[in-house]
Amino acid sequence: MKTLVINAQDTVLGRIASFAAKQAREGNKVIIINAEKAIITGSPKKTQQEFKQRRERGDVYKGPFYPKTAAGTLKRSIRGMLPYKKAMGRKAFELIKVYEGVPKEIKETPIILEKATAKKLKTPKKISLGEISKWLGSKK
DSSP states (O other): OOEEEEEOTTBBHHHHHHHHHHHHHTTOEEEEEOGGGOEEESOHHHHHHHHHHHHHSSBTTTBOOOOSSHHHHHHHHHHTTTTTTSHHHHHHHHTEEEOSSOOTTOOSOOBOOGGGBGGGOSOOOEEEHHHHHHHHTOOO
16 A cells, blocks of 8 residues: 555646545555645636535535535545445545645655646636635635
């Protein structure tokens, strides 16, 4: 089991989530830093409305529960790519840690996923997870 530290700065949310889910299923520990700098492609206004609709869906007591923070949103998207209701999926999900910013205890040099960077995008429409979490009312 090896530990992967991934820098999420200027990377597409879905691509980094699928990479992290695959590595966790293989038994590797995955640490993602700078979650607030990950991006979602598409129209910013439409993306904000979709996240607001998700937060307001359901019941306060029964759910579904969606996070406001950027780290929570990224971790929730990774969970959606794992069979988290089964033992193997729960074990893989426990191997994933997501942080906003860079915590002091991280000593390894982070890798940047070149295939997931926003530099290769043809569309200029994008919004960061940090902007979405502020818009939703996150305190971080």
